[in-house]
Amino acid sequence: MAKIISISLDDGMLSEILKLEKEMEFSGRSELVREGIRALLDEKKSRDFLEGEVECILIAVHDENAEDDITEIKHKYEKIIKTQVHNNLKNDKCLEVFVLNGRADLIRNFSNELQTNRKISYTKLVVA
Secondary structure, three states: OOOOOOOOOHHHHHHHHHHHHHHHHOOHHHHHHHHHHHHHHHHHHHHOOOOOOOEEEEEEEEEEEHHHHHHHHHHHOOEEEEEEEEOOOOOOEEEEEEEEEEEHHHHHHHHHHHHHHEEEEEEEEEEE
């Protein structure tokens, strides 16, 4: 049986959800949120199955004021970061692209630390 939960969203996120709901023709906001949760769960599952030595790209978008957080996190994983590209985006956002090569558990931990940091608005792990 389905359970009802409530969430708090700022006006900007709600506006984006309403646009996405119309553009993608979801039957309602609940269906859109369920699809987002499914996508997040699928991504987590794919990370959980990583093992051995892995080559991949990790993408992160964050506010400029999160630079110290990014630096602190990435220093813990210097051994697996082969290349990093930083680019300033509009609206005080930054893009980080990390080329990674190393043990799956370290890559998973790095990705999880970035994803769970509230100052980082987007992460995506692409496995080669």
